[in-house]
Amino acid sequence: MATNLFSWIKQNLFGQISCQRCIELLELITDGEASLEEEQQFRKHIDECLPCYETFNLEKSIKEMLQTKLEKKQVPDDLIQSIKKKIRNTA
Amino acid sequence: MPAEKLKQNYSSQEKEHIFEHEFLPHIDSMYNFAYRLTFDEDDAKDLVQETYLKAFRFLNSFQQGTNAKAWLFRILKNSFINDFRKKSKQPPKVDYQEVETFYNSDNVDVSMTTDLRVETVQHMIGDEVSNALNALAVDFRTVIILCDLEGFTYEEMSKILDIPIGTVRSRLHRARNLLKEKLQAYAKSMGYNK
Numbered sequence A: 001m002a003t004n005l006f007s008w009i010k011q012n013l014f015g016q017i018s019c020q021r022c023i024e025l026l027e028l029i030t031d032g033e034a035s036l037e038e039e040q041q042f043r044k045h046i047d048e049c050l051p052c053y054e055t056f057n058l059e060k061s062i063k064e065m066l067q068t069k070l071e072k073k074q075v076p077d078d079l080i081q082s083i084k085k086k087i088r089n090t091a
Numbered sequence B: 001m002p003a004e005k006l007k008q009n010y011s012s013q014e015k016e017h018i019f020e021h022e023f024l025p026h027i028d029s030m031y032n033f034a035y036r037l038t039f040d041e042d043d044a045k046d047l048v049q050e051t052y053l054k055a056f057r058f059l060n061s062f063q064q065g066t067n068a069k070a071w072l073f074r075i076l077k078n079s080f081i082n083d084f085r086k087k088s089k090q091p092p093k094v095d096y097q098e099v100e101t102f103y104n105s106d107n108v109d110v111s112m113t114t115d116l117r118v119e120t121v122q123h124m125i126g127d128e129v130s131n132a133l134n135a136l137a138v139d140f141r142t143v144i145i146l147c148d149l150e151g152f153t154y155e156e157m158s159k160i161l162d163i164p165i166g167t168v169r170s171r172l173h174r175a176r177n178l179l180k181e182k183l184q185a186y187a188k189s190m191g192y193n194k
């Protein structure tokens, strides 16, 4: 209870969040789903907390890796034609 | 305006226009999604074709100018579950019991179970990433594809998958942890770490 009160005061009076809160926000931040206030609290925290900063970098690098390194499959040449043909036949 | 006004009544010219300009531009993403679900080029092709035929058939329930991509992905995912999943050999269905309660609990697990490092991740090549992702059960694989590869929002994912946003978040969280485990195991086997 005492620690809860303490973190409540820190968060609400000084805008400081705990590491636990920071980790909870991590995915919201990387996915662009956090509110402006959450984003500000988060940035402030990782400016001062190295472990959370590193965790954030890992999360980001995995997302980037997925976006840049996975090979894209080429759509088969005849697929669009075949779809259009089927639609023309049913119309 | 009554909210129940759902059915449109497009002329065949309008239909053709919507199909050409709002649906077909997504065929690249659709095909890649289908391939990552089925792991088979022919199945992916069939799945995409079936999705587009359904989309055309039900075009009157699509509102022009709204999110065509999410609408198409939803049809594709449903077609996959109903028609394809049965015949393809997928990993056994995941038990969500533990997963879905994640965000309802006050005690979020803060501890990082992985000692995966950023440099390790940055050195991974496409095939390694692909293998790690493909090793995930289809429901976990799906949320990562939708969120990280296709950039859908939680709300869009919730509509595509017919699950609440809280479930989207918990499933995504679990999927990412599993992916980290796979990547970590791979890194270890290659002697990347230490």
Ligand SMILES: [Zn+2]
Pocket (backbone or CB within 6 Å): A018, A019, A020, A022, A045, A049, A050, A051, A052, A053
């Ligand atoms: Zn911290």
